[in-house]
Amino acid sequence: MTKNQGKEFEEQLKQSAIDQCIYIYRIKDVPPLMLKPNTKVSKNDFDSFIYKKPNLFPVELKSTKNKSVQFNEKIIKKHQITALDNASKYDGIIAGFIFNFREHNNETYFVHIQDFIKLKYHAENQIKEHIYKSKLNRSSISLDNCREIGVQLHNRKKKVKYTYYVNKLLDELIGRYGDK
Structure with a gap:
């Protein structure tokens, strides 16, 4: 059975962090098939915590083969946006999404949750007077939106x-968002 490409991305990101002596903790999802019928389990607020002194980075990872990631509740859940937004209000916490565009040179970007919320608001409300070039x-x-408001997570392909x-x-994130 082939592994989900999103899970592959998560594993490669985790291994990269470990190899660079960066603490990363992946919050485990409970597979629905492992639960008894009618069992309720709380939803994870986000995928991982990354720590680099003096900051904690709660992140939600999204990987796609497309040129955009849908705001659709199946993809980006409201409780994830809320949890990242709440986390970002504490000193020393830099929260956001890491978007991976697999079919587009594997471009990957961190988008701070506040920047994401502002862009989503402008997009959904079709505000004509917005500050975005894309x-x-x-x-x-979209990938273009991420290029504009995000911070690129550079990568290189080894063999596979x-x-x-x-x-x-x-x-770069600590320099941009730290001590705010």
Whole structure:
């Protein structure tokens, strides 16, 4: 059985962080098939915690073969947006999404939750007077949007798998969002 490409991305990102001596903790999902019927389980607020002194990074990882990621509740859940937004209000926490565009040179971007919320609001409400150079789509965040508002997570392909330069990304995020 082939592994889900999103899970492959998560594993490669985790291994890259470990190789660079960055603490990363993947919050485990409970497979629905493992539960007894009618059992309720709380939903994870996000996928992982990454830590680099002096900041904690709660992140939700999204990987797609498309040029955009849908705002659709099946893809980006409201409780994830709320949890990342709430987390970002504490000192020393930099929260956001990491979007991976597999079919587009594996471009990967961190988008701070506040920047994501603002873009989503402008897109969904079709506000004509917005500050973005890239086109806004009412139902998704595009690769071009991520290039504009995000911070790129550089990577390189070895033979089959990718190595992500997590350390470089975190340094840039701390410089941009730290001590706010």
